[in-house]
Amino acid sequence: MSQISDASFSEELEKQGIDGSLVLGHPSGLFVVFFTEMWERFSFYGMRVLLINFLTSAIISGSPFSGWGWDPVQAGALYGTYALLLYITPIFGGILADKYLGYRYAVVIGAAIMTLGHLFMAFDTPLFLYLGLGALVIGTGFFKPNMTSILSEMYKKFPQKKDAAYTIFYMGVNAGAFFGMMLCGYLAERVGWHYGFGLAGIFMFLGTLQFWYAKPIFGKVGDPPSKEDKANTAKIVESDDPEDKPNPFTMVDMVLIAVMTIFGLAYSFNDPLSKIAGIDILASLQIGNMAGQNVAIIAALALFLFVVISRLIRYSKIVRNRLIAVIIFAFFVIFFWMSFEQGASSLVIFARDNVDRTLSGNSLTIFNIVNTLLTVVPLILITYVVAKLTKQTYGKAPLTNLVQFVCFAGVWGIAIYMLYREFTAEASEITVSWFSIMNSFFIITFANFVSKIWDSKYNPPAAVKYGLGLIVMAIGFGLLAFGAQGIQEGVKVSMIWLILAYLFHTLGELCLSPVGLSYVSKLVPARMIGFMFGMWYLAIAIGNKLAAILGGQIENITNEYSLSTFFLIFTVVPIVAGLLVMMLNPVLKRLMHGVK
Known part of the structure; x- marks a missing residue:
């Protein structure tokens, strides 16, 4: 695709009423x-x-x-x-x-x-x-x-x-x-x-x-x-498949979608209500030893599968096969986010209660130097971009630039306060939240490198990327399981295991996360793109909910078995899922009908 010069680009933007100032x-x-x-x-x-x-x-x-x-x-x-x-x-x-x-x-x-x-x-x-x-x-x-x-x-x-x-x-x-x-x-x-x-x-x-x-x-x-x-939005955008015909939602479809939505939301609200306040709004649905909220979510999933299958059989072969491929990818996405999102729950508790975060002497000095570089270098780079933006837009949006100045003055002030306080301390305990920044740091560090691999001759098929993402992330949990092996009450794990875990989690994310939405846009007919994106985000939502439920079991599993056992769950399950999706590559390739 031909490139466009900055001057031409600026001119074209102005023709559309967009500010042509380039940064x-x-x-x-x-x-x-x-x-x-x-x-x-x-x-x-x-x-x-x-x-x-x-x-x-x-x-x-x-x-x-x-x-x-x-x-x-x-x-x-x-x-x-x-x-x-x-x-x-x-x-x-x-x-x-x-x-x-x-x-x-x-x-x-x-x-x-x-x-x-x-x-x-x-x-x-x-x-x-x-x-x-x-x-x-x-x-x-x-x-x-x-x-x-x-x-x-x-x-x-x-x-x-x-x-x-x-x-x-x-x-x-x-x-x-x-x-x-x-x-x-x-x-x-x-x-x-x-x-x-x-x-x-x-x-x-x-x-x-x-x-x-x-x-x-x-x-x-x-x-x-x-x-x-x-x-224009109301017009049906035709598929590139000549056999593809509109497949509008029937009244039965819409009723079932409404019922499954009610069941799903009822489960979502009942889960915290029952566990925090002891209020079970779905108690009347209990069947035998199965809790009412579990009955509700199973019913919602069953209705969901029925609607999806009944709609799939009404599409032409090519469209149907491509949609099946998207659904398979979405299914494996659940396993990825179920594990990856431990970073918001169990890994926070693990960092607080089980990681040795106390530093003094030379180790504290080294940490403070590293933390200063981690803080100041990105801030300098982003402040430079703000200065360039201000130079180009000051006369057009002065209040925007004034607010940005206040924002960055505040961030610099808090960052300097943080660094000064830590440098003047004789001993310190690293904050629990510090470990969570590793994911963003590693993304910024490795994203360009991974994208270049995908742009090279080594670019693997989507199923292989999915499998690699799941397996590489699982290695991070495997390291935590190894580091936590055999620890006794009161003994804490070296922080290096948690930092390495975040490194592998991030590399796994870079393999899998950018691929999903790209393939939805490639495989789904334009007139269905919104619906299938919704299904994709539903899969991510389910993964997040499962992550929090399983993450909440960290103390129970640790007390019953061991901390190492808890992390092994998130090692074994993603590896099995990753190997399975890689084995499905030939099937997925046929289902995609030439989409690469």
């Missing part, structure tokens, strides 16, 4: 989106890294470090439902934005609701915690699908630049996660929980402002759809 060869609007996503991820991951730790920490009367003293089963039930809903609400948020709101207003609405959610969570009472999590779920529904939609619309006439734009965008995702977990986690564990949760809310609010004030940069990108847009 590092891309429109300034890309970097507004970059920083909006960065501050949202800062807030999301800053809160996420604290939640399980806060809920399961000991109750200390009158102390800013007092947790709620929940057991991991209760905390996992609540977090699992929260994580599941985070992947469900974007389906509805995307529909509302497409039909009525437009992408920019949807983003602002979502960001404002999430800001309110973070504000609620700064008051650590049960009512405000639940209100806060609810607001975050609803806000994410508006925010999550529409940031990438803005990016897609901005580059729709420049496909040759889209891959690079998405790479930059996802660097913003990981930069936000990195600094959010580092700084929110540090304040929470060194100053008090309120400060960690509160900081997440402050940056969510500032990120909302900088996006709102940047409207002149975007022109009409992300505006509410016009009547003409709605008419």
